Amino acid sequence: xxxxxxxxxxCADVHDRATLEEQRELERNLARHRAAAQQQSRLQxxxxxxxxxxxxxxxxxxxxxxxxDDFEYEQSRRAINKKV
Ligand SMILES: [Zn+2]
Numbered sequence: 001x002x003x004x005x006x007x008x009x010x011c012a013d014v015h016d017r018a019t020l021e022e023q024r025e026l027e028r029n030l031a032r033h034r035a036a037a038q039q040q041s042r043l044q045x046x047x048x049x050x051x052x053x054x055x056x057x058x059x060x061x062x063x064x065x066x067x068x069d070d071f072e073y074e075q076s077r078r079a080i081n082k083k084v
Contacts, residue, residue, distance in 0.1 A: 035079045036072040 043050055045059050051067035051074075062068040 032076040032079070033072075036075045039075040039079075040068075040072065 040061065043061050045056070045061055047056060047058065048054065049056055049063045049067050050061055051071040052063065054063045054067075056063055062071060
């Protein structure tokens with residue numbers, strides 16, 4: 001017998017709702033990242049940062065993670081606000 005650990009059912013409900021929300025948020029983030037990654041994979045190194053136009057070494061797209069993140073963010077915003 002394994003009935004010495006009763007679990008309140010409403011506890012499970014709250015947990016289910018939380019994970020569902022988390023799942024949706026995760027999927028939204030994933031879709032956004034995928035769209036941004038697609039944009040970035042189409043970029044060609046041009047000797048300058050694609051975000052702030054700083055001169056870069058050959059083969060680089062961005063000068064650092066911040067520019068890459070900001071660029072990704074802008075691209076994802078653009079992908080979302082396509083109504084223009
Ligand atoms: Zn930059």
